[in-house]
Amino acid sequence: MDRKENIKVVGREEIEKAGVDVDRLIDKLVKAVAAELTTYYYYTILRMHLTGIDGEGLKEIAEDARLEDRMHFELMTPRIYELGGSIPRDIRKFADMAACPDAYLPDDWSDPKSILKVLLEAEQCAIRVWTEVCHITAGGKDPRTYDLAQRILTEEVEHEAWFLELLYGRPSGHFRRRFPGEGPRSSK
């Protein structure tokens, strides 16, 4: 069945009229949400390896970042379908499309700082990705995608600041979330 036949999608038309290349935007969004879901997966492993006296205190912050990335995946994925796109049927293909590199556990993970560095790089990649989505959709061109992307971006900037503070003592203003993975901007 051709699901595209004669279906008028005003929500897409208006964005196209405003000058957005919607197919290109969908492609960016699929790669961006793939990075969120793969990061969620890798953070599970990374958090697991924050062990010992030095690692224990870092578990909660890694868990917040992990759960919020899953929330980012869940927040933006429906938008892809609203625009007429989809995520791949096969998760293997999806993982390969991710906009950010795999956040692998370091071979020598005994120093928690080595794990914090991986977490930091993943957050910095996410900031670049969501900033780009914001730029594509800003200026009233696609207010709905922009709203979702800037909410995600706000949390990614917070995540970067947390890990910078832990690694380098640069103050971030961080205090604990009210509950793990609260997602103050991305929770529905």
Ligand SMILES: [Fe+2]
């Ligand atoms: Fe995220």
Ligand SMILES: [Fe+2]
């Ligand atoms: Fe993040």
